[in-house]
Amino acid sequence: MTAPTAPTASSPRPDTARPGSPELLRSVFRRHAAGVAVITASDGGRPVGFTATSLNSVSADPPLLSFTIGTGASSWPAVRDSEYLGVHILGEHQRELAGVFARSGADRFGPATDWSTGPHGVPVLDGVLAWLVCRVVARVPAGEHRVIIAEAVAGDPVGDPAGDPAGQGRPLLYHQGRFNALRD
Numbered sequence: 184m185t186a187p188t189a190p191t192a193s194s195p196r197p198d199t200a201r202p203g204s205p206e207l208l209r210s211v212f213r214r215h216a217a218g219v220a221v222i223t224a225s226d227g228g229r230p231v232g233f234t235a236t237s238l239n240s241v242s243a244d245p246p247l248l249s250f251t252i253g254t255g256a257s258s259w260p261a262v263r264d265s266e267y268l269g270v271h272i273l274g275e276h277q278r279e280l281a282g283v284f285a286r287s288g289a290d291r292f293g294p295a296t297d298w299s300t301g302p303h304g305v306p307v308l309d310g311v312l313a314w315l316v317c318r319v320v321a322r323v324p325a326g327e328h329r330v331i332i333a334e335a336v337a338g339d340p341v342g343d344p345a346g347d348p349a350g351q352g353r354p355l356l357y358h359q360g361r362f363n364a365l366r367d
Contacts (some may be wrong), residue, residue, distance in 0.1 A: 214356040223269035223306040226261035230306035234285035246335040267303035271311040273355040275364035
């Protein structure tokens with residue numbers, strides 16, 4: 184019989200493990216920095232959108248991405264019914280915009296939001312680091328959310344350089360429940 188080894192800095196600490204729960208998942212993911220995007224859609228000609236931190240690249244060929252949305256979200260009916268969606272990568276200078284699109288009941292497309300109608304009638308935000316218009320290819324149930332898988336059909340990898348005052352193209356991050364900038 185061998186004696187148990189003492190935990191090292193690189194080994195897990197099973198004595199502190201907690202059972203899986205919504206609280207555990209939220210607590211762990213508060214430590215995970217995520218890029219911030221705004222997803223937009225047209226709902227009968229009316230623009231809708233929300234802030235997402237669940238954006239992922241899925242495949243380069245075909246060019247697929249994914250994000251999640253709660254089925255109780257005000258934007259869900261438009262996302263559920265839209266064939267095309269906009270995906271906008273926010274820069275560190277866009278904390279306020281991210282907050283507007285994250286806040287329930289906010290006038291997301293009010294006078295403070297610069298946007299225009301893009302390909303396939305999708306609302307495209309001005310001043311973002313980059314944007315895509317995507318065709319929805321799947322809506323996968325996942326608890327009270329849906330994983331949206333969409334194929335990029337148009338976009339701009341540079342976005343609007345005039346909207347990035349520092350000209351750095353630095354992304355906005357979400358970490359510990361707040362919008363943050365990268366630090367050097």
